[in-house]
Amino acid sequence: MPANSTEAPRAKPGGAQHRGRVLALRVLYEWDVTRHDWRTSLERQCASTRWSAQSAPFAERRLEGVLESLPELDAAIARFAPAWPVEQLAVVDRNVLRLALYELWSGDTPQRVVINEAVELAKTYGSEASPRFINGVLGSAAAAPPDASDT
Numbered sequence: 001m002p003a004n005s006t007e008a009p010r011a012k013p014g015g016a017q018h019r020g021r022v023l024a025l026r027v028l029y030e031w032d033v034t035r036h037d038w039r040t041s042l043e044r045q046c047a048s049t050r051w052s053a054q055s056a057p058f059a060e061r062r063l064e065g066v067l068e069s070l071p072e073l074d075a076a077i078a079r080f081a082p083a084w085p086v087e088q089l090a091v092v093d094r095n096v097l098r099l100a101l102y103e104l105w106s107g108d109t110p111q112r113v114v115i116n117e118a119v120e121l122a123k124t125y126g127s128e129a130s131p132r133f134i135n136g137v138l139g140s141a142a143a144a145p146p147d148a149s150d151t
Contacts, residue, residue, distance in 0.1 A: 017109075020058030021099065021117055023051055025125065027063055028095040038063055066102045073098045080140045081133075092126045093133060100138050111142045 026045055031038045042063065046056050066073065074086045077097050086094060100118035103109050115138045122130035 016052045016054035017058055018117060018120070019051060020055040020062070021121060022124075023049075023055055023059035024062045024066070024099055025092075025095055025121055027059065028066065028099065029091055031067075032091050032095055038067060062099060062102060065106060066098050069102055070098070073101050076101050076141060077137070080137045080144070090127060090130070093122065093130050096121050096126065096130070096134055097137055100134070101141060104138065104142060115139065115142065 023042070023045060027038050027041045030036055030041045042056070042060060045051075051059075077084075077086050077089070077094070081089075081097075089097075096118050099121075100114050103114045104111060115135065118134050118138055119131045122134040126134070
């Protein structure tokens, strides 16, 4: 995951929110690989890259939600991608799914937007197979009622 760029990602559909998701994904990636404090990572990312004023708070809210709900999100990933143990998923894919599932179930963003944004993140940061995998898992999750353990 290229984290050394000093430029924030260019605006795509969603603007500051898209950039906030990119920022959240970068921080989740670092946290997942190193277990560094996510708040310190967020501060460092914000200091070293030009993010819009709306991107950082948007990312911070999602990071708090994802990390508070981590066991439930990982259980949901296991439920909707049973052939792929969560710990064996590519780091990018695992964290795109965590972020998107949190957004799907928080209800703040329309499902179509959440899925499209997740697929865009997968296209940019994942492998060639990531977008299709992410789309399939999230499509299944969006169509199914959340398990009591998933929320």
